[in-house]
Amino acid sequence: MSLENRPLTYSLAINEALKQMMEKDPSVILIGQGVKSPWYVGNTCKDLIETFGQDRVIDTPVSENGITGVAVGAAVVGMKTIVVHPRVDFMMYAMDPIINEAANWHYMFGGKSSVPVVFWGIINRHGEQAAQHSQALQALFAHIPGLKVVMPATPYDAKGLMIAAIEDPNPVVFIDDRDLYGMEDHVPQEYYSIPIGKGEIRKQGIDITVVAISAMGPLALEAGQTLEKEGISCEVIDPRTLKPLDEDLIFSSVKKTGRLAVIESAWKTGGVAGEIVARVAEECFSFLKAPIQRITLPDTPAPMSRTLEDAYYLKLKDIIEKIRSLTKG
Amino acid sequence: MHSKDFLLTLYRTMFLIRTCEESFVPGIHSGEIRCPVHLSSGQEAIAAGVCAALEKNDMIFGTHRSHGHYLAKGGDLNALVAEIYGKEKGCSRGRGGSMHVLITDKGYLASVPIVAGTISLAVGAALAAKIRKDKTIAVSFFGDGAAGEGVLYEAMNFASLKKLPILFVCENNYYSTHMPIRECRPDDTVHTISTPFGIPSFSIDGNDVVGVYETAKNLSETIRNGGCPAFLECRTYRFRGHVGPDDNIQGSHQDIRPQEEIDEWKTRDPIPRLAEYLKETFSINEGEFAQIHSAIENQVTQAHQFAKASPYPDPLELTRYVFRK
Numbered sequence: 001m002s003l004e005n006r007p008l009t010y011s012l013a014i015n016e017a018l019k020q021m022m023e024k025d026p027s028v029i030l031i032g033q034g035v036k037s038p039w040y041v042g043n044t045c046k047d048l049i050e051t052f053g054q055d056r057v058i059d060t061p062v063s064e065n066g067i068t069g070v071a072v073g074a075a076v077v078g079m080k081t082i083v084v085h086p087r088v089d090f091m092m093y094a095m096d097p098i099i100n101e102a103a104n105w106h107y108m109f110g111g112k113s114s115v116p117v118v119f120w121g122i123i124n125r126h127g128e129q130a131a132q133h134s135q136a137l138q139a140l141f142a143h144i145p146g147l148k149v150v151m152p153a154t155p156y157d158a159k160g161l162m163i164a165a166i167e168d169p170n171p172v173v174f175i176d177d178r179d180l181y182g183m184e185d186h187v188p189q190e191y192y193s194i195p196i197g198k199g200e201i202r203k204q205g206i207d208i209t210v211v212a213i214s215a216m217g218p219l220a221l222e223a224g225q226t227l228e229k230e231g232i233s234c235e236v237i238d239p240r241t242l243k244p245l246d247e248d249l250i251f252s253s254v255k256k257t258g259r260l261a262v263i264e265s266a267w268k269t270g271g272v273a274g275e276i277v278a279r280v281a282e283e284c285f286s287f288l289k290a291p292i293q294r295i296t297l298p299d300t301p302a303p304m305s306r307t308l309e310d311a312y313y314l315k316l317k318d319i320i321e322k323i324r325s326l327t328k329g
Numbered sequence: 330m331h332s333k334d335f336l337l338t339l340y341r342t343m344f345l346i347r348t349c350e351e352s353f354v355p356g357i358h359s360g361e362i363r364c365p366v367h368l369s370s371g372q373e374a375i376a377a378g379v380c381a382a383l384e385k386n387d388m389i390f391g392t393h394r395s396h397g398h399y400l401a402k403g404g405d406l407n408a409l410v411a412e413i414y415g416k417e418k419g420c421s422r423g424r425g426g427s428m429h430v431l432i433t434d435k436g437y438l439a440s441v442p443i444v445a446g447t448i449s450l451a452v453g454a455a456l457a458a459k460i461r462k463d464k465t466i467a468v469s470f471f472g473d474g475a476a477g478e479g480v481l482y483e484a485m486n487f488a489s490l491k492k493l494p495i496l497f498v499c500e501n502n503y504y505s506t507h508m509p510i511r512e513c514r515p516d517d518t519v520h521t522i523s524t525p526f527g528i529p530s531f532s533i534d535g536n537d538v539v540g541v542y543e544t545a546k547n548l549s550e551t552i553r554n555g556g557c558p559a560f561l562e563c564r565t566y567r568f569r570g571h572v573g574p575d576d577n578i579q580g581s582h583q584d585i586r587p588q589e590e591i592d593e594w595k596t597r598d599p600i601p602r603l604a605e606y607l608k609e610t611f612s613i614n615e616g617e618f619a620q621i622h623s624a625i626e627n628q629v630t631q632a633h634q635f636a637k638a639s640p641y642p643d644p645l646e647l648t649r650y651v652f653r654k
Contacts, residue, residue: 055460066449066483073453076438077388100443108429110422111650113439145651169653
């Protein structure tokens, strides 16, 4: 096995992206609650303080609004800032600097000032964590002009998209899923980035297009493999970036398959899945052979108790069933 | 003892701000100027005094009421007026208007109308200065209304914790839009809020431009050398309404504040106050003042002519600048 392309977990792939960017560019700083605590951020920030010092890797008091504003202000004056929110839920305190300030900034100042900041939010599903520790709120950010939103689903993409997010001169919301942190895959050791706005076909197929967001990617692939044995050929697409969406990739797939299911572990109403479906309905209507299906969470806060939680999250067998039903006839 | 030239510079800055602010009134009334315009007439001494104490690369962040900060930091008058008319040659290319002005090369990073919205950003600029060790400082201007926002307290705590070079300047004009300060706070002062964070706090007469300058100069040097924040409350009053020339509530065009209060504050107008001092100390005569005034009035008239003659943004460029390429 070459050192250049060795297995690495998703969380350590993020760690490598942060390390490489901090080495490469002294203006890169990381700030946020828990950057020195694996309890908050897993091993994504491993060795960063030791390597780059407390001036550039800044653990903060619990002040999401203030600290996110600090990250935005430092970016306005030329730093490349990453601000981490160990749970997306906690970012709600920071909506003013994210939306009112950073997202609008470049436009409202006529292109004369910009905000190279990464708003990194971690989704923590499962574990009986209930309503305020489990939310997937990417649709809120995808709604906002001026924000880019990426959700990597593999270790390779986690590294490449974190690097791309840091290098982008605009505010980028980087949302990962704690469920993916242990996923291992081959990740090149050298620096590389993945273009924001480019999706990827994870599995070729001809009967139905399955767009799977973030941690739903691995489930969709598994579903696709199971269905293959039944003679149902799924084309699985990972959009990787939710905004700007690689709609051409999705459109050309749907034009080929004539069917679409979108899987998102987030609420149905106003979700990104709904946005993808709407665009396909606008652009590919005459190609469709079956109704489009969103496979999402119910419009319900995340429950605690295991019986409810089990009923809440998407499971492989439900996904398989729904895809199968779309391909009948 | 300050030199005559220096004091005349402060005078010119204040007179420029006042003349510029007042020049928008007819255009607002006629509808030619439509964006929300928050005039700072009466509060000029704070912008003039603080900005005179700063270096060119010091980084300031403002508010909805920030034309004065912009002009005092050396912003181009034509670009300010054109911005307020919504023109392509405005400092924000007509995309921001009165509430979103900046000077890209003189340390005026931004003003925005979200109350307290730029305070944490200014702390971020101070953090950047500390990391870069470039000896610049950040200044955050905000009003007394911002003292009601939690982010101010988060920002002060972090600035103190990390010993960041920032001057918090609270312009206490005793009104948060329509609300008198005593309906917002148990006390009518603001400066004590920094004390629990270990940030030295000062409260001064914000209509005394020399006093503002001297205090800001001392504090900015202490901050620059020692790298610790300070809090400066400047007590002042706005002569105009919260937004626009007056408090135009359903066409009433009346100020909601007591007339006696307004009249009393007008006796403390910072501009005639400095003029009196200049006359007494340097025997400057009316003729010299008249020359200064007419030169500035001409500049402002020309800025309006420039703005009116400038093109509006092209509608085909509606979606330009959402992202930086």
